[in-house]
Amino acid sequence: xxxxxxxxxxxxxxxxxxxxxxxxxxxxxxxxxxxxxxxxxxxxxxxxxxxxxxxxxxxxxxxxxxxxxxxxxxxxxxxxxxxxxxxxxxxxxxxxxxxxxxxxxxxxxxxxxxxxxxxxxxxxxxxxxxxxxxxxxxxxxxxxxxxxxxxxxxxxxxxxxxxxxxxxxxxxxxxxxxxxxxxxxxxxxxxxxxxxxxxxxxxxxxxxxxxxxxxxxxxxxxxxxxxxxxxxxxxxxxxxxxxxxxxxxxxxxxxxxxxxxxxxxxxxxxxxxxxxxxxxxxxxxxxxxxxxxxxxxxxxxxxxxxxxxxxxxxxxxxxxxxxxxxxxxxxxxxxxxxxxxxxxxxxxxxxxxxxxxxxxxxxxxxxxxxxxxxxxxxxxxxxxxxxxxxxxxxxxxxxxxxxxxxxxxxxxxxxxxxxxxxxxxxxxxxxxxxxxxxxxxxxxxxxxxxxxxxxxxxxxxxxxxxxxxxxxxxxxxxxxxxxxxxxxxxxxxxxxxxxxxxxxxxxxxxxxxxxxxxxxxxxxxxxxxxxxxxxxxxxxxxxxxxxxxxxxxxxxxxxxxxxxxxxxxxxxx
Amino acid sequence: xxxxxxxxxxxxxxxxxxxxxxxxxxxxxxxxxxxxxxxxxxxxxxxxxxxxxxxxxxxxxxxxxxxxxxxxxxxxxxxxxxxxxxxxxxxxxxxxxxxxxxxxxxxxxxxxxxxxxxxxxxxxxxxxxxxxxxxxxxxxxxxx
Numbered sequence: 001x002x003x004x005x006x007x008x009x010x011x012x013x014x015x016x017x018x019x020x021x022x023x024x025x026x027x028x029x030x031x032x033x034x035x036x037x038x039x040x041x042x043x044x045x046x047x048x049x050x051x052x053x054x055x056x057x058x059x060x061x062x063x064x065x066x067x068x069x070x071x072x073x074x075x076x077x078x079x080x081x082x083x084x085x086x087x088x089x090x091x092x093x094x095x096x097x098x099x100x101x102x103x104x105x106x107x108x109x110x111x112x113x114x115x116x117x118x119x120x121x122x123x124x125x126x127x128x129x130x131x132x133x134x135x136x137x138x139x140x141x142x143x144x145x146x147x148x149x150x151x152x153x154x155x156x157x158x159x160x161x162x163x164x165x166x167x168x169x170x171x172x173x174x175x176x177x178x179x180x181x182x183x184x185x186x187x188x189x190x191x192x193x194x195x196x197x198x199x200x201x202x203x204x205x206x207x208x209x210x211x212x213x214x215x216x217x218x219x220x221x222x223x224x225x226x227x228x229x230x231x232x233x234x235x236x237x238x239x240x241x242x243x244x245x246x247x248x249x250x251x252x253x254x255x256x257x258x259x260x261x262x263x264x265x266x267x268x269x270x271x272x273x274x275x276x277x278x279x280x281x282x283x284x285x286x287x288x289x290x291x292x293x294x295x296x297x298x299x300x301x302x303x304x305x306x307x308x309x310x311x312x313x314x315x316x317x318x319x320x321x322x323x324x325x326x327x328x329x330x331x332x333x334x335x336x337x338x339x340x341x342x343x344x345x346x347x348x349x350x351x352x353x354x355x356x357x358x359x360x361x362x363x364x365x366x367x368x369x370x371x372x373x374x375x376x377x378x379x380x381x382x383x384x385x386x387x388x389x390x391x392x393x394x395x396x397x398x399x400x401x402x403x404x405x406x407x408x409x410x411x412x413x414x415x416x417x418x419x420x421x422x423x424x425x426x427x428x429x430x431x432x433x434x435x436x437x438x439x440x441x442x443x444x445x446x447x448x449x450x451x452x453x454x455x456x457x458x459x460x461x462x463x464x465x466x467x468x469x470x471x472x473x474x475x476x477x478x479x480x481x482x483x484x485x486x487x488x489x490x491x492x493x494x495x496x497x498x499x500x501x502x503x504x505x506x507x508x509x510x511x512x513x514x515x516x517x518x519x520x521x522x523x524x525x526x527x528x529x530x531x532x533x534x535x536x537x538x539x540x541x542x543x544x545x546x547x548x549x550x551x552x553x554x555x556x557x558x559x560x561x562x563x564x565x566x567x568x569x570x571x572x573x
Numbered sequence: 574x575x576x577x578x579x580x581x582x583x584x585x586x587x588x589x590x591x592x593x594x595x596x597x598x599x600x601x602x603x604x605x606x607x608x609x610x611x612x613x614x615x616x617x618x619x620x621x622x623x624x625x626x627x628x629x630x631x632x633x634x635x636x637x638x639x640x641x642x643x644x645x646x647x648x649x650x651x652x653x654x655x656x657x658x659x660x661x662x663x664x665x666x667x668x669x670x671x672x673x674x675x676x677x678x679x680x681x682x683x684x685x686x687x688x689x690x691x692x693x694x695x696x697x698x699x700x701x702x703x704x705x706x707x708x709x710x711x712x713x714x715x716x717x
Contacts, residue, residue: 072594073611101597102609106688112577112605119608223647429682430643433587435595436682443595455591455681499613519647542646543617547656559612565625571581571608572629 003035004064004093004129007057008121011045011070013100020104022114026069029118033125037061046076051083058087065128069097069121074455075446090133092498092558097124123570130563134498139537141227142249143489146171148219148428151179152471153254153463153478155201160482162210166489169246170205171214173236177202179256180464185286186333187471188325189360197471214244222251222432225540226458227494250458250485253442254478255428257419257464260309260316268305268415269382275299275392276382276413278308279326291337291412293392299341299411302334303395306347310418311376316439320418320468324351327416328364335367344370344408346380346397354470372408373400382413419468432459441467452481460484499558500539501546505531507553514545514554578632578698580607580691583618587645588680589637595684603688604695607635614638615676616649620660623674630707633673633698635690640678650678672697673704 008030012018023041031039038061042050045068057063066089068080073096081091099117107113143166147154150172158168176182177198184194205211214233220243221232229251232243262270262278270276274294277285285291293299304327310320324347331343350371352361365371374380380397391409399406421440422428429436434454435443442461445453452460460481463474488494503514503523510530514523522538523545525531534545534554546556555561584590590611596603612618615638623634636657638650657676665671675694679687 072590072597074591074594098594098609101594103597103605105597105600106602107605108602109605116605116608123608123610225645426682430640430680433591433643433645433681435591435684438599438685443598455594456587517652519649540646542614542649543612544614544646544649544652547617547619548652556613556617559617561619564610564612564622567610568581568622568626568631569629571610572579572626572631 005037005062006035006065006067006125006128007054007061007063008036008039008125009045009050009054009066009068009070010039010041010121011050011068012041012043013070014043017070017100017104020107020110020113021099021117022110025114026099026117026121030067030069030121030125033122035065035129036125037063045070046079051079054080054083055087058084058089064089065093065131067095067097067121067124067128069099069117069124071100072096072098072102075101092134093128093131095124095128095131097121119571119573122573123567126566126570127563130560130566132557134557136495137498138493139227139496141489141492141494142229142247143492144168144246144248145485146219146229146231146246146248146251147254148251149179149254149256149463149465150177150213150215151254151256151463152181152198152201153256153474154179154252155198155205156475156478157252157254157462157482158205158211159201159208160479161485162208164486166210166486168211169214169231169233169248170211171217171219171233173216173218175216177205177213177215181471183280184283186329188329189354189356191329191332219431225496226250229458249489250460251432252460252462252478252481252485253428253432253434253465254461254463255422255425255465257468258422260417260420262308262415262417264315265308265379267379267381268308268413270415273382273384273393273413275411276415278415278417279323279330280417282330282414286333291334293411297411298338301342301344301391301409301411302338303344303408303410303413304330304346304416305380305413306345306416307376308415308417309420311348313377316418316420318439318468319351321351322468322470323416323418325354325357325360325470327414328360330414331364331367331369335369342368342370344372344410346372346374346395348374348376354472370408372397372406374398375400382410385409419464422465425465428465432456434459434461441465452477452484497541497558499541500536501534501541501543501554501556502536503531503533504553504555505529505533507551508532509551509553511550513548513550517544517548519544576699576703578606578695578703579630580633580635580694580698581626581631582607582609582635582637582691583612583615583622584609584679585615585638585645585649586611586613588639588643589615589687591681592637592679592683592687595681596688597684599684601684601688603691606695607691614644614646614649615653616646618653620656623660627669627673627704627706628710630704632701632704633675633694635694636674636676637679637687637690638676640680643680669706670701672701
């Protein structure tokens with residue numbers, strides 16, 4: 001057999017790869033490998049011109065195999081396989097070397113990184129020479145969806161999917177729908193009532209014939225793959241009953257956030273000073289209709305403290321995005337409920353980035369609110385006032401704009417607590433097999449181009465489980481996740497990799513070892529022939545049987561012994 | 574140049590490979606000694622792959638799969654674990670230092686853990702010096 005003609009492309013990814021890996025040297029080394037007829041570098045292989053270059057080269061140079069050395073195959077393997085298909089080449093005649101996520105981004109020695117990239121590319125070239133043409137398989141796509149979390153995101157996604165005809169199981173850990181939004185009074189900047197926003201959605205969800213709401217419940221297990229997941233739902237706390245098993249095609253994770261624990265910043269005195277409360281405790285007061293101090297008196301001086309737990313190196317480095325506008329809303333609500341009260345707003349920077357926010361800031365500044373700017377890392381100090389001060393507390397702040405240290409009176413201090421990933425976010429990430437960033441937020445498939453998908457096919461994220469965001473952004477993400485799922489479900493079937501195990505009956509000794517090993521019972525024994533065979537539609541291609549067969553009779557398609565051994569030799573050559 | 578161990582890493586697609594990618598997107602640095610080969614499941618790692626890698630000059634072999642109970646294929650990691658125990662026993666009998674082969678669980682969310690495992694393994698391999706397996710086998714072949 002003559003060696004297949006291989007084309008190699010080394011992506012610079014702008015400077016993402018090129019700043020650490022000498023791409024020219026990597027391409028030059030690849031050009032000397034057996035079968036390689038061309039080796040090029042390019043700024044962005046995934047761009048249209050990059051893909052077009054592959055298509056053109058396949059036609060002009062008669063390429064039979066293609067290797068792209070770039071980002072993770074989890075990112076763009078599909079993109080490049082499609083380019084091969086466009087050029088009329090079997091998409092499985094393609095291999096990627098991951099020299100970004102697993103090389104340029106994680107190493108700091110350019111020489112070592114270049115050597116490693118060369119080895120990874122060599123492995124990919126040797127592997128691709130062993131590739132075999134495969135055909136894609138179509139499998140049924142279950143149109144039903146599991147939504148985890150019954151806040152505004154979960155409610156929105158559930159309604160979209162159910163309206164389109166899918167059945168939705170909405171699992172909520174607490175005894176009520178609404179999530180954190182149900183704890184809020186009015187919303188900034190238009191002062192619409194959170195209750196009004198929720199009531200409509202909740203009643204539509206509760207009465208929808210295709211939405212099953214499971215309150216006081218959680219998902220205990222998820223197995224399967226896109227289009228064909230199985231979930232188990234148990235009650236919280238467990239009542240010992242058998243879990244409810246459902247079949248679904250996709251999952252939307254909308255598990256939301258929890259508020260920062262204000263007692264972690266000790267010198268704000270939260271938990272010790274009775275009139276230092278969190279924004280959520282203030283919301284509860286607003287919902288109850290009375291702003292008051294711990295002893296029931298009406299406060300004369302209300303003070304708002306921004307960035308509690310947010311934008312600080314000791315706690316959370318990020319901005320929680322909603323607190324600035326919420327604080328302005330409080331100023332507004334205090335003024336309308338207690339026209340005599342003075343409101344003081346202690347902020348670091350005023351973030352008024354959203355639609356209508358700047359106008360709201362302007363409007364609030366015009367009514368009597370004293371804005372004092374403190375420096376990040378130099379927090380105001382709150383202390384109990386003396387008996388002669390005529391006020392409950394005194395706050396000392398090094399004011400930035402005047403450059404002076406100012407002492408202000410306060411009867412009620414509201415700490416604008418930020419958002420943080422929920423304590424159980426790690427368990428959720430493990431349950432649905434998605435990633436978390438260093439702060440615990442769930443990671444999207446692509447931060448800009450694919451913000452609601454995850455690295456696991458069929459698992460979507462929406463709302464504040466992915467990062468702090470306001471209500472409109474949360475709702476938009478929920479709609480987006482639903483739309484992504486509906487777009488896939490519309491065809492009824494999805495394409496999956498034609499990757500499964502197959503048994504060479506001539507080599508099979510009929511020992512049946514594989515029959516027992518297969519977790520899917522995808523291997524059947526033919527008692528007449530005394531040979532085993534794989535039911536390819538049931539096989540999930542884990543390759544467990546392949547590694548176990550004592551006769552070497554089982555081939556794991558696209559992960560054959562020859563292909564993996566070629567890689568081993570490639571990385572070590 | 575000082576000795577740098579070469580590690581071949583077999584990573585399962587669903588947890589560990591994704592975890593290694595996460596180390597990248599999080600820019601968590603670790604030594605460049607590991608060269609990763611992606612498999613769908615740690616249960617696909619035929620013990621002969623490990624032997625093959627050692628024979629081809631690897632100073633260490635790292636196998637990573639999903640945490641127990643988390644396997645994408647339900648229980649592949651348990652099978653990998655059992656196989657690995659036998660393999661390690663055999664390797665010990667051959668005189669291969671146990672530090673040279675390692676099985677670790679790394680989930681899709683554990684970019685830091687992957688970096689830590691690679692860093693730790695690299696540091697443990699350095700004092701052992703280069704593996705003698707490849708030169709010994711080559712010398713044997715010449716003698717015959």
